Amino acid sequence: MMKRFTLLLSLLIGLGFFPNSAFAQEKSPSQKFWENLKAHCGKAYEGKLVSPESDPRFAGKLVMHVRACEEGRIRIPFFVGDDRSRTWVLTRDEAGLIQLKHDHRHEDGSEDQVTQYGGKASNTGSASTQFFPADQFTANLLPAAVGNVWWITVDETSFTYNLRRLGSPTLFTVKFDLTQPVEAPAAPWGWAD
Template identity: 60%
Template sequence: MKKKLLLCTMLISVFAFAQQKSGAKQFWENLQKQCGKSFEGQVTEGADNDTFRNKKLVMHVRNCGETTIRIPFFVADDKSRTWVLTYKNERIQLKHDHRHEDGSEDKVTQYGGTTTNSGSSTLQFFPADQQTYDTIPNAAANVWWITLDETSFTYNLRRIGSERLFTVKFDLTKTLPTPAAPWGWKD
């Protein structure tokens, strides 16, 4: 009887563990909760001459699907950048979609990387992929990461082996009016 009870307890534990969501899935679902919302950010790490400083920085979680989330990132009137996150097989891919005002792709676009593990509900790392190396050879040592909690979203870049570090932090407690579409998009 004790063996059967122990076996049943073990099976329930295994089943409960199998039903838990991965860190990537939890992160994805938490980010989807922000869909349609816009937030202002500020540079918290980066060079003093960084072109992003002293400009209005806005992210808009504009397009959320089951496997793709698109987040335009505006730097003042520059609407050329969109972070594209794709969820597949318990991993998340980050790509940077850069456009010109006419909507055409910039020659430096679609770089980024894919998580190597499921990460956590609040943190995902994206080491540079082969496409990044092919597009921007100096960026082969790039690692991007995004943090997400109830009050903030941070986008981060570190170039391993260098002093290059960039972080922009967005306040999720204060929404902004919905901005116009980024370059290359239609409202």
């Protein structure tokens, strides 16, 4: 009898019959991270290069725009001055693990030769931080990037995108101020409004 009750209770919890009770399952850290990020949908923010302190490839105004939030996918264009070639694409799988890909486009909208690299979180991370070690596609496309680990942090005041190449001093960090939204920029290259 107790076994049947436990089975029935598990089924009811799984179907969401107790959404506000102690029986409800706690959200995973990756789900909380996803929701924290989705809260910024439609908003754009200015950022600054933290590491290295300067890099001519990232001269100009740095803006991220949480432009598209779809079921299981969030796309965040990253603008460097007038360069609208970069978009961070985050997707969630059935297990709730998050993948980061870098979509690079030319001004005519065609894909760059080096695009779609990134990695998938190997665990649920935390509500504020997700790590993405380079995947096999990235290792095949860019052998030097096999040791890349990207991570994103989102808290009440900032969004930080980071890249560390393991075994080297390479660290790239750009931090965006989430307390001061800015005007949303035009569509990135390859997108239609």
